[in-house]
Amino acid sequence: xxxxxxxxxxxxxxxxxxxxxxxxxxxxxxxxxxxxxxxxxxxxxxxxxxxxxxxxxxxxxxxxxxxxxxxxxxxxxxxxxxxxxxxxxxxxxxxxxxxxxxxxxxxxxxxxxxxxxxxxxxxxxxxxxxxxxxxxxxxxxxxxxxxxxxxxxxxxxxxxxxxxxxxxxxxxxxxxxxxxxxxxxxxxxxxxxxxxxxxxxxxxxxxxxxx
Amino acid sequence: xxxxxxxxxxxxxxxxxxxxxxxxxxxxxxxxxxxxxxxxxxxxxxxxxxxxxxxxxxxxxxxxxxxxxxxxxxxxxxxxxxxxxxxxxxxxxxxxxxxxxxxxxxxxxxxxxxxxxxxxxxxxxxxxxxxxxxxxxxxxxxxxxxxxxxxxxxxxxxxxxxxxxxxxxxxxxxxxxxxxxxxxxxxxxxxxxxxxxxxxxxxxxxxxxxx
DNA sequence: CCAATAGTGTCTGTAAGACAGTATTTC
DNA sequence: GAAATACTGTCTTACAGACACTATTGG
Numbered sequence: 001x002x003x004x005x006x007x008x009x010x011x012x013x014x015x016x017x018x019x020x021x022x023x024x025x026x027x028x029x030x031x032x033x034x035x036x037x038x039x040x041x042x043x044x045x046x047x048x049x050x051x052x053x054x055x056x057x058x059x060x061x062x063x064x065x066x067x068x069x070x071x072x073x074x075x076x077x078x079x080x081x082x083x084x085x086x087x088x089x090x091x092x093x094x095x096x097x098x099x100x101x102x103x104x105x106x107x108x109x110x111x112x113x114x115x116x117x118x119x120x121x122x123x124x125x126x127x128x129x130x131x132x133x134x135x136x137x138x139x140x141x142x143x144x145x146x147x148x149x150x151x152x153x154x155x156x157x158x159x160x161x162x163x164x165x166x167x168x169x170x171x172x173x174x175x176x177x178x179x180x181x182x183x184x185x186x187x188x189x190x191x192x193x194x195x196x197x198x199x200x201x202x203x204x205x206x207x208x209x210x211x
Numbered sequence: 212x213x214x215x216x217x218x219x220x221x222x223x224x225x226x227x228x229x230x231x232x233x234x235x236x237x238x239x240x241x242x243x244x245x246x247x248x249x250x251x252x253x254x255x256x257x258x259x260x261x262x263x264x265x266x267x268x269x270x271x272x273x274x275x276x277x278x279x280x281x282x283x284x285x286x287x288x289x290x291x292x293x294x295x296x297x298x299x300x301x302x303x304x305x306x307x308x309x310x311x312x313x314x315x316x317x318x319x320x321x322x323x324x325x326x327x328x329x330x331x332x333x334x335x336x337x338x339x340x341x342x343x344x345x346x347x348x349x350x351x352x353x354x355x356x357x358x359x360x361x362x363x364x365x366x367x368x369x370x371x372x373x374x375x376x377x378x379x380x381x382x383x384x385x386x387x388x389x390x391x392x393x394x395x396x397x398x399x400x401x402x403x404x405x406x407x408x409x410x411x412x413x414x415x416x417x418x419x420x421x422x
Numbered sequence: 423c424c425a426a427t428a429g430t431g432t433c434t435g436t437a438a439g440a441c442a443g444t445a446t447t448t449c
Numbered sequence: 450g451a452a453a454t455a456c457t458g459t460c461t462t463a464c465a466g467a468c469a470c471t472a473t474t475g476g
Contacts (some may be wrong), residue, residue, distance in 0.1 A: 002231040003302040010227045011303040015265045018222045019230060019306065054226045054304050078405045079292050084269045091214040091264050095230065099295055139442040161454085178457075179438060183368055200454025372427080390428075390465060411427030412473040 009102045011110070020089075020096040022049035022075060023127060025070070026138035027105050028153050028169040029113070033140065034115040035133055036108070037125070038070055042184070045114070046126035049096065070113045074149065077101040080135045083128050098138035102151040103142070119172065137172075144170040148184045148208055148209045158202035159195050160184070187211075231300075231307040232272045233260035233340060234288060235347035236281070238316045239364050239380040244351065245326040246344055248336070249281055256325070257337035258344070267419065268397070273310045277305040281324045286362065289345045294339045307338070311347035313354070313362040319367045330383065348383075355381040356358070359419055370406050370414035371395070398422075 002010045024047055025036040040046035048069040052061040062077035080098040088094065092181075108115065116122060118137050124130055136204045143150055144167050153166050164180050194202035213221045218385050223302050236247040236259055251257035259280040260290055263272040273288035278333075291309040299305065319326065327333060355378050356360055376393050400420045405413040 011262075011305065012226060014229075014262070015223060016227070016229045017263060017265055018225075018227050025427095033432065051225070052221075052228060054228055058293060058306070081290050082269060082293060086266070094222065095269070105453055127456090177442085179456090179457080180371060182437080187409070189346060197447055198454075199452080199457080327443085371426090387466065389467085391462085392429080409427075410425080411473055412429080414428055 004174055017084075017093045017095050018095050019052045021052055021058055021099055022047045022050050022083075022127070023062050023065055023074070024080075024101045024129075024133050024134055026067060026076065026090050026100060026102045026118070026136060028139055028166055029105050029108075029115060030167055031169045032117045033119075033137065033169050033172065035118050035136070036070055036072070036111060036113045037100060037116055037122075038113045040126050045116075045122055046114070047129045051094075051193060052097075058097055058099070062101070066101070068089060070111050072111050074101045074106055075103045075107070078139065080139060083131070085128070088127055088130070092094045098132040100132075100139050102140055102153070104151075104153045119127060119209065132167075139173070140170050146183070148187050157191055157193075157205045157207055159205060161203060163206070227358045228295075228304045228306050231260050231265055231305050232269055232276060232314060233258045233294075233338070233343055234273050234276055234285070234310045235275060235291075235340075235344050236275065236283060237311060237329070237347060237351055238319055239377055240316050240319075242376055242380045243328045244330075244380050244383065245350065246280055246332075246347070247283070247322060247324045247326055248328050248333075251326045251337050255337045256327075258340045259324070263303075263308075269308055269310070271370050272320060273312070276356050277312070277398070279320050283318055286314045286318070289350065291343065291350060292343055294342070296339070299338055309343040309346060311343075311350050311366070312412050313351055315362075315364045320389045322361055344395045352383070357394070359398050363419075368402055368404075368416045368418055370416060372414060374417070 004010055014112060027034055037045040038048045046110040048065045050061060050065040050069065056064070058079065059140055065073045066072045067075040077099040078101055082095055082097050086093065086156055118133055121130070121133065125133070141177070148163055153163050160181055163184065164175055164177060168175055187209050188206040191205045191207055193205050195205060196202060218229055225257055225354055226361055248256040249259045250335050259276045261272060261276040261280070263269060269290065270288055273287045277283045277285040288310040291311055293308050295306040297304065326337055332341070332344065336344070359374055371392055374395065375386055375388060379386055379390070398420050399417040402416045402418055404416050406416060407413060
């Protein structure tokens, strides 16, 4: 039984905006922060996006668009903000809830799209997608500022240098190893084992500490 | 001329969620951070909210709901996040874009509703409005952490103590005057005049520096 | 003079940035 | 031994927090 207002109309009887999700899927490849772009129509690159169905949440829609449009299993999409300019989409009144997700590159084998470094995008993207990429990079940097690899881009056991390289890629700048060590060390558990097979003194292996 | 897809349907022909805005309108009264609540139906308090019309932006809808439901002229509503649980509204599928606005108490004379301190709300609010209030307080505190009264709750000229009292109300804790002074002083311009009529040594008056 | 508020100098602890030294591996 | 990388001690600088002292008003 659907709800009716005093004039006998249901909610859906009133004209209302459509809602889309656009997802900036980030990863780290070759020590650079990259975003997965998707070819939209002819000459324009865009983020994967879709309309939100009436029976799914935003997160479900975000995971679905990654699966359907770029063949990737997402991890944990986060909302950035709503883009709601009146004429941003010429098909009608559409607001888009921008999302970001950050996954290890192993998730991207066989992905349908193009990975581009976030600081060297191939020309302006469709809609307001340049602004979404910018917001997603800010989100990722805030996420990696204080905590050791919260999105698990490196495997469960890692050396401090491996961890540092991932943080440098996300933050987009070099870090000093002694400062980095001091910031991270008390959020890590040593495994007692050492890395093997590299030149130089073997490094200790760590795990993320259970918070 | 409306856009049609390959099966001849316009966007609005597909069932899609309705979009609402809910606005936490904050102010500072008696050195406490307060939120304006609105009576919804019987026994439940709620934030003012409305459906977004097809021809208005989120900001316009947020300003409209303040005007229509609580008779307040808003200042600059900011998005917090979208609440999108599938059955959060029993009238149908509705997502709500939570907003926050922070205005001086002079805007609230004649407001239609009840001002309550954010840390002493009268029981659980309707829908997910408790979470919206919590997010709006976090937003306000971040806004006031580093900058002198960015929402202009005090008048154009003020003493450091007046400024500090407003910051303490927003942040919900006492501050030390010497630390506070050092944080703010280089973002202020002295006017060269002194406050008058108070007990004790007259204080210098300041203006917000042009950033 | 007393109470009250304004304004400022200084000490301490913490942490970042920078530098340099020692340690342990491969080749 | 040489090269390479891991690890750590220490110095400097900056700044927050805390304390205390001086300054200037009304009563």
